[in-house]
Amino acid sequence: MKANNKSENNTNINSPSGVRGSESIDRSKRRSQAIAFTIFKLMSYSVVAILFVILGFIIIRGIGVISWDFLTKAPEEGMTKGGIFPAIVGTLCLVAGSSIFSFPIGIMSGIYMNEYAGGSKLATFIRIMTNNLSGVPSVVFGLFGMALFVNTMKFGDSILAGSLTLGLLSLPLVIRTTEESLKAIENSYREGSLALGATKLQTIRKVVLPMAFPNIITGLILSIGRVSGETAPILFTVAAYFLPKLPTSIFNQVMALPYHLYVISTSGTNVETSRGIAYGTALVLIVIVLMVNLLANGLRNYFSKKVKTN
Amino acid sequence: MTNTRNIETNTNLSSPLGARGSLDVRGLTIDAKNVDFYYSEFHALKNINFEVSKNEVVALIGPSGCGKSTFLRLLNRMNDLIPGTRMTGSVLIDGEDIYAPNIHVDELRKEVGMVFQKPNPFPKSIFENVAYGLRVNGIKDKTFIEERVIESIKSAALWDEVKDKLNKSAFALSGGQQQRLCIARALAISPKVVLMDEPASALDPISTAKIEDLIHELKKDYTIIIVTHNMQQASRVSDKTAYFYLGELIEFDKTTTIFTNPKEHSTQNYVTGRFG
Amino acid sequence: MKRFFEKFVESALLISGSITSITILLIIIFLFKEASGLFTTPVIEEGYELALNKTNPVKHLTSYEIKEIFDGKISNWNEVGGKNEAIELVRLSDLTKYYTEAELGSNFENIPAKSSELTSKHPGIILFLPTSYIKKDFNGTLLKHETLHPGDFFGGKEWYPTASPSPQYGLLPLLLGTLWVSLGAILLSLPFGISVAVYLAEIASMRVRNILKPVIELLAGIPSVVYGFFGLVVIVPFLQKLFQLPVGETALAGSVVLGIMALPTIITVAEDAMRTVPRAMKEASLALGATHWQTIYKVIIPYSKSGITSAAVLGIGRAIGETMAVLMVTGNAAVIPHTLLEPVRTIPATIAAELGETAAGGGHYQALFMLGVILFVITMIISISIEFIGKKKYSN
Numbered sequence: 001m002k003a004n005n006k007s008e009n010n011t012n013i014n015s016p017s018g019v020r021g022s023e024s025i026d027r028s029k030r031r032s033q034a035i036a037f038t039i040f041k042l043m044s045y046s047v048v049a050i051l052f053v054i055l056g057f058i059i060i061r062g063i064g065v066i067s068w069d070f071l072t073k074a075p076e077e078g079m080t081k082g083g084i085f086p087a088i089v090g091t092l093c094l095v096a097g098s099s100i101f102s103f104p105i106g107i108m109s110g111i112y113m114n115e116y117a118g119g120s121k122l123a124t125f126i127r128i129m130t131n132n133l134s135g136v137p138s139v140v141f142g143l144f145g146m147a148l149f150v151n152t153m154k155f156g157d158s159i160l161a162g163s164l165t166l167g168l169l170s171l172p173l174v175i176r177t178t179e180e181s182l183k184a185i186e187n188s189y190r191e192g193s194l195a196l197g198a199t200k201l202q203t204i205r206k207v208v209l210p211m212a213f214p215n216i217i218t219g220l221i222l223s224i225g226r227v228s229g230e231t232a233p234i235l236f237t238v239a240a241y242f243l244p245k246l247p248t249s250i251f252n253q254v255m256a257l258p259y260h261l262y263v264i265s266t267s268g269t270n271v272e273t274s275r276g277i278a279y280g281t282a283l284v285l286i287v288i289v290l291m292v293n294l295l296a297n298g299l300r301n302y303f304s305k306k307v308k309t310n
Numbered sequence: 311m312t313n314t315r316n317i318e319t320n321t322n323l324s325s326p327l328g329a330r331g332s333l334d335v336r337g338l339t340i341d342a343k344n345v346d347f348y349y350s351e352f353h354a355l356k357n358i359n360f361e362v363s364k365n366e367v368v369a370l371i372g373p374s375g376c377g378k379s380t381f382l383r384l385l386n387r388m389n390d391l392i393p394g395t396r397m398t399g400s401v402l403i404d405g406e407d408i409y410a411p412n413i414h415v416d417e418l419r420k421e422v423g424m425v426f427q428k429p430n431p432f433p434k435s436i437f438e439n440v441a442y443g444l445r446v447n448g449i450k451d452k453t454f455i456e457e458r459v460i461e462s463i464k465s466a467a468l469w470d471e472v473k474d475k476l477n478k479s480a481f482a483l484s485g486g487q488q489q490r491l492c493i494a495r496a497l498a499i500s501p502k503v504v505l506m507d508e509p510a511s512a513l514d515p516i517s518t519a520k521i522e523d524l525i526h527e528l529k530k531d532y533t534i535i536i537v538t539h540n541m542q543q544a545s546r547v548s549d550k551t552a553y554f555y556l557g558e559l560i561e562f563d564k565t566t567t568i569f570t571n572p573k574e575h576s577t578q579n580y581v582t583g584r585f586g
Numbered sequence: 587m588k589r590f591f592e593k594f595v596e597s598a599l600l601i602s603g604s605i606t607s608i609t610i611l612l613i614i615i616f617l618f619k620e621a622s623g624l625f626t627t628p629v630i631e632e633g634y635e636l637a638l639n640k641t642n643p644v645k646h647l648t649s650y651e652i653k654e655i656f657d658g659k660i661s662n663w664n665e666v667g668g669k670n671e672a673i674e675l676v677r678l679s680d681l682t683k684y685y686t687e688a689e690l691g692s693n694f695e696n697i698p699a700k701s702s703e704l705t706s707k708h709p710g711i712i713l714f715l716p717t718s719y720i721k722k723d724f725n726g727t728l729l730k731h732e733t734l735h736p737g738d739f740f741g742g743k744e745w746y747p748t749a750s751p752s753p754q755y756g757l758l759p760l761l762l763g764t765l766w767v768s769l770g771a772i773l774l775s776l777p778f779g780i781s782v783a784v785y786l787a788e789i790a791s792m793r794v795r796n797i798l799k800p801v802i803e804l805l806a807g808i809p810s811v812v813y814g815f816f817g818l819v820v821i822v823p824f825l826q827k828l829f830q831l832p833v834g835e836t837a838l839a840g841s842v843v844l845g846i847m848a849l850p851t852i853i854t855v856a857e858d859a860m861r862t863v864p865r866a867m868k869e870a871s872l873a874l875g876a877t878h879w880q881t882i883y884k885v886i887i888p889y890s891k892s893g894i895t896s897a898a899v900l901g902i903g904r905a906i907g908e909t910m911a912v913l914m915v916t917g918n919a920a921v922i923p924h925t926l927l928e929p930v931r932t933i934p935a936t937i938a939a940e941l942g943e944t945a946a947g948g949g950h951y952q953a954l955f956m957l958g959v960i961l962f963v964i965t966m967i968i969s970i971s972i973e974f975i976g977k978k979k980y981s982n
């Protein structure tokens with residue numbers, strides 16, 4: 001009743017001819033809001049549903065395949081039996097190799113961008129280039145890695161060539177997270193340190209970096225997740241179709257989880273009989289992604305709480 | 311009660327905006343009772359009791375951070391937008407509890423217009439800025455919209471300055487003009503109460519004077535609540551003045567009383583500039 | 587000393603900072619270097635000759651004409667600018683139809699002489715022979731070793747790199763395949779992405795946001811081969827059943843998978859854009875009695891439209907460059923697609939599928955690098971246009 005009273009009062013702002021009562025307008029605009037919001041909500045929940053369908057499907061089909069043997073044995077009988085141990089080792093090698101390369105350079109680059117270059121023309125240029133690099137498709141990195149590392153520098157198909165290619169691919173991510181973590185630190189901390197007579201470098205090392213560290217770590221972990229799932233860049237730089245022997249030097253080829261999944265689900269001799277192994281491999285990849293994300297989120301929450309309570 | 315109000319509204323219906331008869335008293339009463347307001351933990355308003363009759367101009371004064379804006383934004387439920395806020399007590403406008411569950415905020419805000427501290431025109435043309443409120447309220451009649459836009463711009467004392475460039479971007483106006491445009495925009499939907507949060511704080515003295523004149527003019531038709539840090543402004547434009555301090559309403563009385571003979575010591579200190 | 591150290595560190599940082607720019611430069615140099623030979627490779631396989639009768643006025647054939655002749659699609663010389671004369675196609679192995687084994691010699695030592703003779707006798711002949719079998723005084727015209735014309739690459743309608751004697755490197759089917767799949771993907775994911783972005787930026791409560799954000803992060807984190815695998819075992823059979831198709835590996839399957847993969851990018855960029863809408867703008871609208879929804883579509887979306895455009899463009903960029911997932915679900919038929927329900931092959935998928943089989947430096951290898959160049963150029967254009975869109979703030 002009271003609500004009605006309200007809406008009737010509004011007649012006076014509406015058309016003088018009184019063609020339309022405001023009550024109907026109010027109701028219709030509220031109805032279109034209700035409809036729109038319901039659609040948005042449904043769309044959003046269906047995105048959640050998509051994720052759960054993908055995860056659920058792979059977990060349910062793959063969980064039965066996972067066993068100690070699966071994780072620690074080499075593939076057997078034309079990759080229709082046995083495990084994926086060499087692929088796990090290969091992926092670990094590639095992750096380690098690319099990190100050794102991209103972490104220090106990426107962090108240093110991020111520091112340069114935020115602490116030294118500031119808003120200069122050079123910094124803008126570098127930032128644009130970094131953005132461009134992050135837009136380059138992974139298969140182009142593969143071509144590039146093959147041309148430069150495998151053929152020109154004569155590393156051959158090797159962990160070294162693959163790691164360098166993957167390292168370049170993950171650089172933009174590392175740089176950007178470093179830069180953003182540094183940007184989030186208020187200038188007053190820097191000024192405080194500089195005012196005490198510390199040099200710029202000392203300030204960065206003793207004040208800025210330790211504060212930015214948690215966020216940088218989070219970014220690094222996410223980049224590990226990205227690297228461990230990339231396939232196209234390693235196709236022509238390192239990945240071996242079938243190589244049960246574990247690598248002994250950085251000039252060896254290795255198997256890798258994502259490539260292995262691709263091979264056994266599309267071009268293996270027995271696509272159907274190796275489906276089980278494919279589900280298992282997909283599950284291992286998913287678990288890596290889940291762990292990486294959980295770890296990153298956990299760290300982020302942990303450190304942000306710590307900062308708050310301090 | 312419903313009936314009488316409807317009769318009032320109907321008079322308006324036949325004579326929109328322009329021909330406001332002097333007998334026609336359009337503003338609404340405001341009555342806040344025992345209002346407490348919290349920004350999550352922070353107790354921003356403490357037991358406020360505040361009553362305004364129709365067509366009064368009330369100034370809210372007090373040192374920075376004392377809760378003037380918070381209180382003003384309670385009156386059109388703008389604080390609903392800030393997550394984690396909480397209110398107790400009641401605010402009655404025209405005798406109706408605006409925080410009652412059956413109230414639709416968009417209708418409330420049609421009646422209780424607001425002008426913000428910083429001019430905030432939309433990135434649209436001058437015309438479209440003023441027409442916005444009409445359009446979102448479902449008015450399609452082109453000639454009516456046009457008339458109303460022109461009337462509103464005129465009553466915001468902006469017409470002479472913009473009449474040749476109604477289709478230009480509102481961002482091309484000066485700060486003072488933008489603020490008057492925002493006032494015109496608020497007036498276009500004929501609210502009955504107008505809330506103004508330091509409407510002249512970003513403006514030069516000439517624009518400020520124009521806005522003060524405007525408030526005098528508008529008083530005929532609206533109940534106006536205005537937040538200001540400028541004591542002269544408060545005394546020039548308002549009938550009543552409320553002094554807030556640290557979330558409390560310390561004193562609320564006729565403007566002349568507040569400025570010449572306040573009951574509270576703290577009010578006296580503030581209005582004479584010995585404080586804050 | 588301390589001074590010196592600081593300077594030293596600063597230059598080390600500068601060098602690290604420039605590495606992305608250097609990488610881009612190197613990518614450009616190496617892709618172009620490897621691809622550059624493409625337009626100087628002969629259209630006929632290396633080590634072979636095509637011979638015609640001396641009286642035949644035809645002096646050169648394009649790569650496409652050669653292929654059509656060998657496929658039997660062109661059967662008269664007048665179709666390629668010659669006389670009205672049936673084409674008589676002779677391969678090395680066909681020589682036995684004209685001569686007995688004895689005539690050719692027990693060690694085929696007579697092939698050079700016989701092929702010369704054959705060419706001179708048959709006015710409509712086109713003979714495909716290894717260069718080693720062509721004797722000095724060969725009685726016929728040897729077709730000039732033409733090189734691949736850029737028009738044949740950029741306008742070529744067939745991608746058939748293993749065709750003999752003249753491999754076909756036509757970009758069009760791959761380019762169109764890429765565009766179809768990406769366009770389909772963006773049409774599917776844009777409505778979803780923007781809705782989710784609106785929901786996250788404007789409607790969802792903190793609690794719902796805290797669920798949705800990690801979900802989107804996870805979607806972004808799933809490797810593309812896993813998407814491809816999921817597409818292969820779930821989406822492909824599903825689409826096949828749904829549309830009663832002979833094969834489920836179609837452009838549509840690629841679009842669906844890519845659409846899901848592009849979601850996180852679109853959502854994140856569009857949401858960030860909507861969050862930059864000043865609160866004052868939103869409050870101004872609400873204070874005029876607009877509903878929240880009216881405020882969203884009349885103020886927030888127009889205000890953030892450059893960001894939303896960036897989101898769409900970035901999403902397209904992601905889709906165009908995506909390799910593995912597409913490779914696994916689109917069926918990889920290098921034909922110009924007519925509907926989304928046909929198999930197609932995209933540029934990245936072609937590179938990934940074929941580079942492993944090619945010899946470094948060969949025509950096929952160079953053609954694949956040329957595809958890489960094209961992909962790189964497309965993504966650069968996209969990155970730069972986003973830079974441009976970002977700069978162009980709302981003005982009106």
Ligand SMILES: Nc1ncnc2c1ncn2[C@@H]1O[C@H](COP(=O)(O)OP(=O)(O)OP(=O)(O)O)[C@@H](O)[C@H]1O
Pocket residue numbers: 349352354372373374375376377378379380381392
């Ligand atoms: N969104 C918010 N979240 C938390 N606290 C807030 C928020 N907005 C205001 N406050 C706090 O509430 C108190 C009152 O703020 P308010 O903006 O109402 O003050 P004010 O009287 O309008 O001050 P000023 O004259 O500076 O505009 C201040 O202490 C402020 O810090």
Ligand SMILES: [Mg+2]
Pocket residue numbers: 378379380507
């Ligand atoms: Mg204020």
